[in-house]
Amino acid sequence: MSEIEFLQAYDPSAYERPSVAVDLVLMSVIDAAPAALLVRREDHPHLGRWALPGGFVAIDESLDDAAHRLLGDKARMGHAYIEQLYTFGAIDRDPRTRIISVAYFALLPQAEFATALKAAPDLTLAELVVPWSGERGGPVEACSADGETLPLAFDHADMLGLAMLRLRGKLDYSTVAFALLPERFTLRALQDVHEAILGTKLNKPAFRRRMLDRGWLEPTGERESGASFRPAELYRHRTRG
Amino acid sequence: MSEIEFLQAYDPSAYERPSVAVDLVLMSVIDAAPAALLVRREDHPHLGRWALPGGFVAIDESLDDAAHRLLGDKARMGHAYIEQLYTFGAIDRDPRTRIISVAYFALLPQAEFATALKAAPDLTLAELVVPWSGERGGPVEACSADGETLPLAFDHADMLGLAMLRLRGKLDYSTVAFALLPERFTLRALQDVHEAILGTKLNKPAFRRRMLDRGWLEPTGERESGASFRPAELYRHRTRG
DNA sequence: TGACATATATCCGATTAAGATATTAGTTAG
C-alpha cells in the first residue's frame, strides 16, 4: 500500500473525539498583588461563577494560534508574553461533554491590563490570593476589588494555581518578570513585582546585586519623574547579547 | 432556562473536533547514557521511521488514565513515575488528520526497562544524544545499539528533547532521579545517573554532601555485593517525613 | 536654603559550596 493509498483509506471518524479548548490565564501585578482577568458566566453550566476567558480550538489552527486568537478576541490584546501551561483532561471537568482544555498563561504589564479591562467590558479584575507557600502548589482564590471571594467555574482555580506556581518557579532564573513591567522601569518597580509574585519581602541591596549581575538590565541614563524624592534610574530589558 | 434544559439543548457535534492522542517518552539510564524506548512504524505515515509508543485518548478516560493504560499496553509496565510533559498541537504534525498529542514522560529503572524490552518485542532501545548543552533545549537524536542514527517520526524528536530538558531541570531540586534507580542503590550509582542525564562529570565529595544534606536518603545498613573492592553502603529513597 | 525621602555605594560577618587530601575498610593475590 502506498502512502497516498493509505491516507485515502484512513478513516478519522472511526473514533469518538473529545472537544479541545484553550483557556487563558491573563496575569499581571496590580497594587502590589498578583491579579488575573475573569469573565462571569452568563450560561449554564456554572452560571454566575467566574471563569477564565477561553474558547474552542478550530480544526485548522494550531494550539498556539488559538491562544493568540483568543488573546485578541477576548482581551483585545495584540502582543503579550504567552506560554503553554498544562493540559487538563479529567472526564467530568465539564458537565456538557468531554472537553480537554489546554491552559496558557499570558503576562501583561499593568497599563496593558487596564487597557484590556476597558476594551473588553465583560472582563473583571480579580486579585489572586495564594493559600499555600513556597513551591507546594494547589488552587488559588480570586477576590474582587471590594474583597469578596469570586466562586470559580470548572477547574479554573487549579489553572490559576498552576500559573502562579509556574510564575514563582521561573521568576528567579528567567526574564518573565520583564513581561509584567513597562519598557522602562526602576529597580524598585522590578523588586515590587518579584515581591508580589513571591508573596515575601526581599532584601534591597541583595536584590539589586543579583539583578545587575544577571546581565539582563540595561541602564537608559534617564530617571523616573513625578517623584517627590530622588528619582531612580530607569532600566530596560536587554534583549541582545 | 434551567441547567438541565441547557444540557439537553447543548449540541456537541456543532464543531469539527481534532483527535487527541497521548505519546509516551519512556526513559531510563542505560550504560551511563540516557535512553528511550521506540517503536518502528509499520504503517503509513512515516513508515519505517521510529516513533514514541502512543495511542488515542478514549472518550471515557482522562488524559492521565490514557497515559497509564498505554504504559501497560505498550510497555507492559504496571507502575512508573509518570508526568505530563507538553501538548503538541501544530496543524500539520500528522498528515492523516488533525491530531493533538499530549506527551507524557515516564522514568523507569534499568531493570524494569530491560523487562519491558523483553515483554514488548516491538520496542527498541535507543540511546539519546543531546546536541545542545545546559538549558538551551531543542530536539534530540536517537541512536541504536550499534551506533546508527534512528530517523524519528512526526515531531517526536522535539518530544524527546523536551523530556530531556525537563529531566535536567528537575534533577537537582526534585527526587526524580530515584525513579531511575532500583529500591536500594549506592551513592555512586546515584551520581552516575545524574552525570548521564546532565552530560557532565560531578565532583564526588560535593555530590555526596548535597545529596545527604537534602534529607532524601535513608541508609539501609546493608552494603553492595559482588564488588572486588570495598563495597559501598546501600541507600533507599526516604518517602516519609 | 535646609529638611526630607529614597536611590545608590560600600562594608563586614556569616553561611555555604567546592576541590583537594587523608583515612578507612573491604577484597584479593601472594
Added chain:
DNA sequence: CTAACTAATATCTTAATCGGATATATGTCA
C-alpha cells in the same frame, strides 16, 4: 596469613556567595 590495591568515606582548607547594616549621594518641597 598478610600486604597491596581499590574505592568508599571523612576531614580540611579555601573561595565564593549572600544577607544585613551602614554610609553617602541626589533629587523634591516647604
